[in-house]
Amino acid sequence: MPRRFFSSWGGALLVVLCLVGHAGAQEAVSFYGEERIGRQLLIRSTTDISIFGPVLEAFAAETPGVFVRYEQWGSNELFRQTLKACREGGAVADVVISSGVHQMVKLVNDACAQSYRSSRTEALPEDLRWRNELWGITREPAVIVYNKELVDQQDIPKTRFDLLDLLRPSRNRFTGRVATYDIEASGLGYLFAFADSLEATTFGALQESFSRTGAISTCCSTDIIRAVAEGQYLMAYNVLGSYAQGYQQTDDRIGITLPSDYTLVLSRAMMIPKGTTHFGEATALLEYLLSNDGVIALRKSLLISPLFDGENETGEGLPSTAQRTIGLSPALLVSLDAQTRKAFLQRWRSTFPAP
Template sequence: MKRLAYRLKCLAAVVMLLATGRAVSAQELVEIFGPETTNRVLVVRSTTDISIFGPVVESFLRTRPGLQVRYEQWGSNELYRLSRRDCRDGVPGADIVISSGVHQMVQLVNEACAASYRSRLTEQLPEALRWRDELWGITREPAVIVYNRELVPVEDIPQTRFDLLDLLRPSGTPYAGRVATYDIEQSGLGYLFAFADAQEATTFGALQESFGRSQAISTCCSVDIIKGVAEGRYLIAYNVLGSYAQGYQLNDDRIGIVLPSDYTLVLSRTFMIPKQAKNEAEAEAFLDFLLSSEGTLALRTALLISPLLETEDGNEGEVLSSTALRPIGLSPALMVALDALTRETFLRRWRSTFPGP
């Protein structure tokens, strides 16, 4: 399969003013899969790194000769804003939207931005992974603690949030300024994980206070955080996507991974077909592929269905009991996270923890 790739890298969140006076952030990267010239083009906008999801796209295209996929990689907040605007204005944009910002996707469905689809494969999904036949969870990825194996003593490796609190509690802790997590204003995924923590755990307030007191780092992007841990700029990272961490670990054994045994959040990236999609039939075919045995294998190979959650026989890993897994299900309850007052209150508290430079 001949593949033409071109990459458009944003050096910053550059905005471009359109004739309407509205500002739009450019996508981070673009890659074209399939034939260079064809009348059949499927536009996919996704928060998943091209390097990770690209092989999945290629597996799908082996079943669809003559189809081209234009894959656009976006940040979750920018993708949400663009998808809402396309929906509101009735503008054909993406044929498929895939995002880790699950709460944002539920909101898009609630705003009547999604096309409906039902098949034998979609009906086999658990109810928690499909909503109104308009949104589907396609991956299984734990939120993990990442640490530097060379710099963090074995006795300090945090197995729970309580352990992490104990590391940060002493006034002279060597972990001061060396613990990182997502900047939840920049990252829709980071916001979702933090909000889920606040709903799930009594430790959230104490952990947030410890982050502030120990000058923890709030920064962007899974790969950057994991790389920072590997290089020793950070010693520990909290609430990082396990799929990205494990992928990095395959090439760098300085990375250690812990699924917190008090509880581990499990994310399913969501798949939506916008109601104004030009190529709805191919979008439906891609969804069915991802839910098929072949597509599931491709997602497993990409670590997007995480082996960290399973033993060889497909059961939950021995280290983590099934009761400790906390899947983030698709439901209207997620929209609470986007309520304007709730969000601003939550972010105000976060800013007090990470006031910035």
């Protein structure tokens, strides 16, 4: 699986590629700060190095004495590894950050996190902090992406109802050319789909339309967006907006729309696992991410999305009433209930049968 990485600047950044697909291993590793100081902060996260790297460069520049090892993981594997270390007493990271926020709530609920409180964490909205052990640090929409060169202006869906209308005719031009996440492979994809099932009256109809028109479930964000840009797919549903907008900056074939019936909003969750040996450095990172400088760095990396700031590409702004933040709360544990998950995945497989 190809990845994009930032090159080093000022000798501070070294990127090391690891074996992608090796069971139980991280996908990639990078380092920030001055290694000779020797105080290493281990961060495990699902965020691509190419996106989160500049944020960590800024943190290291403002935090003398901290050397950061950043490991990029898939959400499901990161959850399994962190839970195993918690239960069996294995080596833990100093910081875990994941887009699979339902999995993060499970880790906190299982007493795998340390508590921390400050004026900045207390200033977070209630749905972006839980038990002083889990904090939402980003703000990213789930969007529809489309190929600007291949999708006519009148066909750009502004709502899920518009998308249903596009897929309704038999043998329409979108047959086999609409994609979304494989929710069995992607913790984020599962989270978005489950949130849709609770939120949208259109969920059942969308599943039927995806099944009837041969929609594709696949992984992962960058791969889906690239395939839309290259015309393999005309459109993709529920794609993470930060990745889509980042890709769009270098490829103007990508168009983005925020569904106006409602748009899911993800806030990546950060926790400090029990057993960390660098609690002070971990809280320093949290404080930085919640500070004005940290917010600016996150905005530059599109992890706090500017798509909420003004009009989107369909010419309309997204009102706050259409924004559905996925809150950090025990309510997310329902999605991980064994019977609930089994039934949900069975329904998913009927929509996207294995090849």
